[in-house]
Amino acid sequence: MGCWYEAVGVCDVKPEEAEMLAQRVIDRFIKEEIIMPELDLEAALGEKGGYRPGPSIPSLYKLSFENEARFWEGGVNGMEVCIERWFNVYGFPLFDGFTCSGCEAKFAKDDQRIIEPFYQALESFFVKKEDDPPLFCPQCKQDYSIRDWRTRPAFGFTNLAFKFWNWTSMDCTDTWEIDLLKTIREITGHDIIYTFGKV
Ligand SMILES: [Zn+2]
Secondary structure, three states: OOOEEEEEOOOOOOOHHHHHHHHHHHHHHHHOOOOOEEEEEEEEEOOOOEEEOOOOOHHOOOOOOOOOOOOOOOOOOOOOOOOOEOHHHHHHHHHHOOOOOOOOOEEEOHHHHHHHHHHHHHHHHHHHOOOOOOOEOOOOOOEEEEEOOOOOOEEEEEEEEEEEOOOOOOOOOOOOOOOHHHHHHHHOOOOOOEEEOOO
């Protein structure tokens, strides 16, 4: 059985402001008891661990059926903070192909016309530190930023992200009393990408 995560990439963050914005979110979440105040290395499947759900979560989340697992009760359930170039690497095995944001053409994930240039763009993002490496659309013959290509799950390509390990969908207003996505948007003052992955 694998572990799921919901992830929030924060858009248009400069590398030098990532840590400050991350800390703002962490501070507010600790204050509102959404997360515990200390890092727990076993709360996330990453080297840096995560912040486990805080005491206010059971009152902010309504179970949708009787035997629903309470994600806040244990296991891998932390909020992991990624203050670095972030690509949703565990979304990659799940993704359903590329859609051009210009002409809406769809390309299979194994289409050589797009996957090879995609790997090159990925290298530009990580190795050459290019924020918006272009990816050429074979259909409409134009370059688009790698961030503008549509995939499900979304790949991120941000300088700041929060991963919520095994938390339930945050865009479900029937179960959440708090809009965590909107809260992160407000605290950081930046737009967000909401996505997911599985390890
Ligand atoms: Zn196109």
